[in-house]
Amino acid sequence: MDKVVVIMGASSGIGAATAKLLASKGAKVTIAARRMNRLEEIKKDNPDSDILAVEADVTKEKEVQNVIDKTIEKFGRVDVLFNNAGIMPVNNLDQIARDEWTNMLDINIKGVLNGIAAALPIMKKQKSGHVITTSSVLGYEVLPGYAAYSGTKYAVRAIMEGLRQEEHKNNIKTTIIAPGSVKTELYKSVNNSEVHAGLEKVMEASGTQMEALQPEEIAQAVAFVIDTPSNMAVNEMVIRPTGQEV
Numbered sequence: 001m002d003k004v005v006v007i008m009g010a011s012s013g014i015g016a017a018t019a020k021l022l023a024s025k026g027a028k029v030t031i032a033a034r035r036m037n038r039l040e041e042i043k044k045d046n047p048d049s050d051i052l053a054v055e056a057d058v059t060k061e062k063e064v065q066n067v068i069d070k071t072i073e074k075f076g077r078v079d080v081l082f083n084n085a086g087i088m089p090v091n092n093l094d095q096i097a098r099d100e101w102t103n104m105l106d107i108n109i110k111g112v113l114n115g116i117a118a119a120l121p122i123m124k125k126q127k128s129g130h131v132i133t134t135s136s137v138l139g140y141e142v143l144p145g146y147a148a149y150s151g152t153k154y155a156v157r158a159i160m161e162g163l164r165q166e167e168h169k170n171n172i173k174t175t176i177i178a179p180g181s182v183k184t185e186l187y188k189s190v191n192n193s194e195v196h197a198g199l200e201k202v203m204e205a206s207g208t209q210m211e212a213l214q215p216e217e218i219a220q221a222v223a224f225v226i227d228t229p230s231n232m233a234v235n236e237m238v239i240r241p242t243g244q245e246v
Helices: 013-024 036-045 061-075 098-126 147-170 193-204 215-226
Strands: 004-008 028-033 051-055 080-083 129-134 172-179 236-239
Touching (some): 004 013, 004 098, 028 036, 036 051, 061 098, 080 098, 098 147, 098 172, 129 147, 129 215, 147 172, 172 215
Parallel strands (some): 004 080, 028 051, 080 129, 129 172, 172 236
């Protein structure tokens, strides 16, 4: 895979799995996240791959811009931006969890916009590029307790569709990856103790392949959409475990 791919939110879960898979396929990969130690572990575990690790908080536009700048400096171009950073603190609206709302807006929405803002000028200059963003099945459905989280994921769909319409003539592809239940650390951002316990039980149980996917399985989907021919764009991909109802 002769691509330069930038992955935001690459320190664990889907981001880390995607970085490892793409690197194994020959892609040049920039991995970015707040936890630099996790990024260094990924580099160490893949010594034969071309991986650049950059510390960045997606809520800080200058740090996101630095990721793109460092990528251009090392690899000369940016073919793919994967906006994967996200959190999922869930609560009923009557809990008035203002800090949770602010954090979700900053990371799940503003983080995506910061990534687009940093990468888009490069892609327009190249007359090619691909922006991929992790949404959720809850960007299509709303459940009690998940209203604010779903709102951020609905917003991501709107932003990505707008980007597609604005930039398709510049050969810039857009893809939303909308997973159902995936065994990642996302549930750890849930502060509601009852919901946290329920999600933890599913995530950490063995033999629940029909109820939760592995990050590596979502990574395969990301690799597929990246590897499509230039005249083909997969704009939305919803990926549920077979046993998931919602």
